Amino acid sequence: MFNYDVAVFLYVLSLLILLINLYFNKPFLRILQMVFTCVGVFFNSIPVASYIAGDVAVNSLQNTLMIATLSLAAIYCVVCFLFRKDSPGLFILPIVVICGMFAIFNNSVAYKSNINDLLLYVHIPLATIGASFFTASFACGIMYFILERELKQKRFGKIFDRFPPLIKIAELSCALAYIGFAFYTSGLLAATGWLRMHMSYLTSSYAGMQSAGMYSADLQSADGLTFKIIVSVFAWIIFAIISFMRIKVNLNAKQTMIASIIGFAVVLLMYLGVVMFTVR
């Protein structure tokens, strides 16, 4: 956990510098902030790499949040590099920091049981990375509406100066949603395969499951599974509709942004569902 603690500390520092630089607007502070974030990504990737390598079980909320913070921070670095603007950090970094803190103070222990197999190991990172992209897309949606409001009200202040161009924000949000959708779909496919393999266990009685060698944690997990499946599929449908409409119906930037925000709300609901019903 030491590496991850360092990563979160660096994310916190990065966020603080970003906030301070809102006032000072100094290039060296911008560079420093980016360096902290990039180094944070490096430290964050060490525990995640060890989980993915299969050393430790990946199925605790703590591990999932580690993957989420890593992917979100990495997305932020790429976005900053593309636009030479740090303003997306105002929306992405707080989420990274909150998830990071939650991961550090959440003492759930990853466990291994009979139903933990490769498909589950594939499902969790893919779905988490997909959700991270949706979150970044949502952050861009919020940025779009803020900048649009500034432009409409003819205010040429700090937001006007520091945000990327309006249409670029919309394009970025859309691209993030597409990439997220690809990851998320792959994650759901892996989950479907996993469910099919273990359906007989999960639908049997507790006594049956216990006799099949399942742990009590799996049994609790099975309770919330129905809710999780419903919300996950619903989130997938929402983003599928957005992607379809964006391509076929040619949604304009504003409509796409609204759709991204709705999509994120569903993803958030899914997370809450996972946390409230299935977290061990």
Add this chain to the structure above:
Amino acid sequence: MQLIVLGINHKTAPVELRERFSVSGDQVAGQYDYLLKYSQSHHGDAGGGAGCSVEEALIISTCNRVEYYMLTDDEQIPLNAVSKFFNISQELLRKHSFVYVGNDAVKHLMQVASGIDSLVLGEPQIMGQVKDSFAKARENGAVKRFLNRLEQSVLSTAKKVRTFTGISENAVSVSYAAVGLAKKIFGSLEGRKALIVGAGQMCELAAEHLHSSGIDCIFITNRTFESAVALASKFGGKAIAFDDFTGTLAEVDIVISSTGADSYVINAGDVEIAMKKRRNAPIFFIDIAVPRDIDPNVDKLNNVYLYDMDDLEQVIEKNSEKRKSEAEKAKLIIDESVLKFEKRMKIADAEPLIVKMRDLARMINEYELERYCSKNKIEDPNEIEKIRYLLYSASNKLLHAPSVGFKKLIAKDEITEDAFVELFDINKTK
């Protein structure tokens, strides 16, 4: 010898007077010839006689300034020479000009090249103009050691100012600010289409900025179709008839309007129809006409962004403030460069003394070698060469430290040239 500048610019003289000093391309050679041959006695009489003369010269002539840089001993020379050349009274010239001497003149030239002294603060063209002026001066044989070194320092300082400050980053003209605002919505303008309503000067400037920003296509419409065609051909655009230009609104992303019409030429209804056709893709309107060309209700439509002159002025004012604050940073860079140049020139001035010192050492070596060989009857050339080698290596090693030390100390003003001459007895021996 010191650098002296006499200048007339937009701050010191009205345009009527500046016109009289403007130097056309053909006149430049004659003017350099006049300045370099100019010489005066201490009573101020021009021409021919023995007295102070101009060693090197540089003339910078742009639409807002004419400046004469001269390397000379007499501060009166620039005033006398210029007033005589243009046949203008010295009183009038003195009243409408400025004179800087030495480091102040160097500093002024650096400020000019960096755009700090320009009418539009931070304008980028001036650096190229200064570079061209040096090239012309060189062609006319007016650039020697001093101005050659000054050119390097001035141009590198101007580049440094542009790289490390934002002095030329924010738009301060209406047309440029309009294009800057469009970029704030669309990012790059590549692949975008624009419509310009009108063919006046403002429209031409806007078209120029759009064209240089890489816009895909420019449509131009005007009541006088021929003017639209002329402007369109200049920027590779397409002229369209004024009667049905509203049909083009569905195709374009940027509309810039500046006509002399008394009523609106683009109504909210036209834009509403266009927005349906373009599936609400964002469109950006700039109305730089007074009275306005575009119905203000257009701004109430979704995905439509309308800006008028007041909005642009707000942007320009803000940008001017930013440039002013960047100019303060630029001044610090220039001050530092002036000091560096001064040090460099002091070291350069010291170099002839070091050469003299080494010449003196060479003379002494040869004298002592000859004396020693004749006294000891050494005639073998190989033997003589060995002794010479020994002498020269010893004296070179001995003189290396004083040479380097002298350069360092003279740059810091911790030693005078006289002291060095006295120490090594350079002149006396010579």
